[in-house]
Amino acid sequence: xxxxxxxLAVVHLHVLCPVGCPAQDxxxxxxxxxxRDQWRDTLxxxxxxANLMRRERRGLPIYQPPTADERAEAASKSILEDExxxxxxxxSTNRGLLRFQGSPEREHRPEDFVPVR
Numbered sequence: 001x002x003x004x005x006x007x008l009a010v011v012h013l014h015v016l017c018p019v020g021c022p023a024q025d026x027x028x029x030x031x032x033x034x035x036r037d038q039w040r041d042t043l044x045x046x047x048x049x050a051n052l053m054r055r056e057r058r059g060l061p062i063y064q065p066p067t068a069d070e071r072a073e074a075a076s077k078s079i080l081e082d083e084x085x086x087x088x089x090x091x092s093t094n095r096g097l098l099r100f101q102g103s104p105e106r107e108h109r110p111e112d113f114v115p116v117r
Contacts, residue, residue, distance in 0.1 A: 069094070080108045090116055 034042070066074070072094035079091050085108065089100040093113075102112025 079113075080110070082108070 076093040076095070079085075079093060082091075083104070085091070085100045085102075086104050087101055091098055091100065091113070095115075097116040098113035099116050100108075100112060101114055102108055
């Protein structure tokens, strides 16, 4: 019984959805085969492209991610530009925890931050 249902489902799908790949159909004037010389030319062009890409990649500098110290330094510098700080805010920097004591209206300076004890 199970086999009959599977058979009917397959036949039904085949009738509703005929097998074929219209996106891969070739136009009538397209050559079905490529000559040996055309194949060699295509292969030669592909090798040249690969060699060019290989040479260009060697010329690029290797990316070095920032070190932990560099990231900490950048984060500490960004605190000086944070306009949302108000007196009493505590921030974490590469020098430890600091409390902001400056004015929110003026530009922040390193002296505006004191160590938290």
